[in-house]
Amino acid sequence: MKNKTKTLAIACSAIFLFSSTIGCKDKAEKPAEAEATEVEAEAGPDFQISLAQWSLHKTFFGVETMNWEEFGKTLQESPDDLLKGPDPMEFPKMAADYGINSIELVNTFYFSKANDMEYWAKFKQKCEEAGVTVGLIMCDALGNLGDDDPKKQLEAVEKHYPWVDIAQFLGAHSIRVNAAGPGTPEELAKNAKVGLASLGKYAATKGINVIVENHGGHSSNGAWLSGLMGQINMENVGTLPDFGNFCIERGPDGCVSEYDKYVGIKELMPYAKGVSAKSHEFDENGNEVHSDYLRIMQIVKDSGFKGHVGIEYEGTQLSEDEGIKATKALLEKVFAQL
Template sequence: MKNKTKNLAIVCSAIFLFSTTFGCKDKETKPTEANATEVQAEPEPDFKISLAQWSLHRTFFGTENIDWKNFTKTLMESPDDLLKGKDPMEFPAIAASYGINSIELVNTFYFSKVDDMAYWTEFKKKCDEAGVSVGLIMCDALGNLGDDDPEKLLAAVEKHYKWIDIAKFLGAHSIRVNAAGEGTPEEVAKSAVNGLTALAKYAATKDINVIVENHGGHSSNGAWLSGIMKTINMDNVGTLPDFGNFCIERGPEGCAKEYDRYVGIKELMPYAKGVSAKSHEFDEDGNEIHSDFLKIMKIVKESGFKGYVGIEYEGSELSEDEGIKATKALLEKVFAQL
C-alpha cells in the first residue's frame, strides 16, 4: 500500500507539473604491419539492421489467420494458448540465421513469462549462443499510459515495471510503449505526459529508456507526439519512429485519415532512440511500394541519428521469411546509397 501511495503521488505530481508548465599512454613503438592494419580498421557504420519479432508473428502464433477479435481475451486468460507455432525461445537463433545480431522482442509472445526469471536466464543464454543482443522490448496490452483516470493510469504505469526489469536483465536499452487514451488530443496528451513521466522515473533507476512509437490514433500525429516529448523533456524518454504507422483514424475500408509519413518521421526523429522500418509490399525492383525508404532514411540521417533500424515486415504477399529478406536487402541497398 505504501508503494502504491508513493507511486500515485508521483503521477499526481506529474499532473501538477503539466498544469503549471507545458587511459595511460604506452611508450612509442615502431609501427608494424599488424598495428597499421588495426589503425585502418573499418569505421563503425552509421546504421545497422535489427529484427523486430513481430515480423514473425504468424510463425510464432502458428497461423495465417489470427483471431484478433478474441486475441486480447485469450492473452489475458491463457496467453500460451496463442502460441501454436515455433517456440519464441528460438527467436535469437532465427535472427542470427539472417545475419542479424540485434533483436526487438514483443512482450505478447512472453506474456506468461513475466515473473519467470529462470526462463529469462535461459533466453539470455540463447542470445549469447547465437551472438545476438536484445535492443528493446515492445510492450503492449498493459493498460493505457494516456488514461484520464489516475488510478487506471497508475496501474498501467506499474504493469510496465516488470518489463523494464526484464529489459535491464537482458541488456536492452529501451522498452517501447504506447501513448494511448480516450479523449481529445489535448486531454490524452495531458494524461500521456503524466503516465510517461511517472514510468520514466522508474526506468531511469534501471538505466532504461521509455520510447513511444507512432502506433495509431493521436500517436500517429507527428506534431502531437513530438509535442509530448518536448513537454516531458527527460533524457530517457524518446520515440521509435515507424515508417508506416501513421493512420490517425480507421474506417470500415481501412485508414480513413492518414498523417504524412515523411513529415511525421521528420518531426519524431529529434527524439528517436530507434527506428522501425515497416514494410508490406515490394515492386519488381525490390522497393517498398507504400514508403520511399531512401527518402525516409535521408531524413533519418539528416537528424543525426546513428544506430539500429529494425525490420518490421507485416505483409501478406510474401511469406514472413521472404518479407524479412526483402526488407533487409532494401535497407542494405539504401544504406549504400546514403
C-alpha cells in the same frame, strides 16, 4: 539538436561500438590516410539492422489470420494458448540465421513470463549461444499510459515495471510503449505526459529508455507526439519512429485519415532512440511500394541518429521469411547509397 542519443550509445555499446585504441608506435608509423580509414572501420557503420519479432507473428502464433478481438481476450486469460508455432525461446537463433545479431522482442509472445526470471535466464543463454543481443522490448496490452482515470493509469504504469526489469537483465536499451488513452488530443497529451514521466522515472533507475511508437490514433500525428516529447523533456523518454504507422483514423475500408509519414518521421527523429522499418509490399526492383526507404533513411541520417533500424515486415504477398529477407536487402542497399 534535440536528438538524445547519449543514453542509447551507452546502453548499446556492447552491440555496435568497437574499440578504437591503436598502439602509439603503430599510429605514428601509419600514413594519415591509412589511419583515417582504420579508425572509420573500427567505429563501425552508422546504421545496423535488427529484427523485430513481430515480423514472425504468424509463425509464432501458427495462423495466417487472427481474430484480434479474440486474441486480446485469450492474451489476458491464457496467453500461452496463442502460441501454436515455434517456441519463442528460439527467436535469437532464428534471427541469427538471417545474419542479424540484434533483436526486438514483443511482450505478447512472452505474456505469461513477465515475472519468471528463470525463463529469462535461459533466454539470455540462448542469446549468447546465438551471438545475438536484445535491443528493445515492445510492450502492448498492459493498459493505457494516457488513461484519464489516475488509478487505472497507475496500474498501467506498474504493469510495465517487470518489462523494464527484463530489459535491464537482457541488456536492452529500451522498452517500447504506447501513448494511448481517451479524450481529445489535448486531454490525452496531458494524461500521457503524467503516465510516461512516471514510467520514465522508474526506468531511469534501471538505465532503460521508454520510447513511444507512432502506433495509431493521436500518436500517429507526428506534431502531437513530438510535442508530447517536448513537454516531458526527459533524457530517457523518447520515440521509436515507424515508417508505416501514420494512420490517425481507420474506417471499415481502411485508413481514412493519414499523416504525412515523411513529415512525421522528421518530427519524431530528434527524440528517436530506435527506428522501425515497416514493410508490406515490394516492386520488381526490391523497393517498398508504400514507403520511399532512401528518402526516409536520408531524414534519419540528417537527424544525427546512429544505431539499429529494425525490420518489421507485415505484408501478405510474401511469406514472413521472404519479407524479412526482402526488407533486409532493401535496407542494405539503402545504407550503401547514403
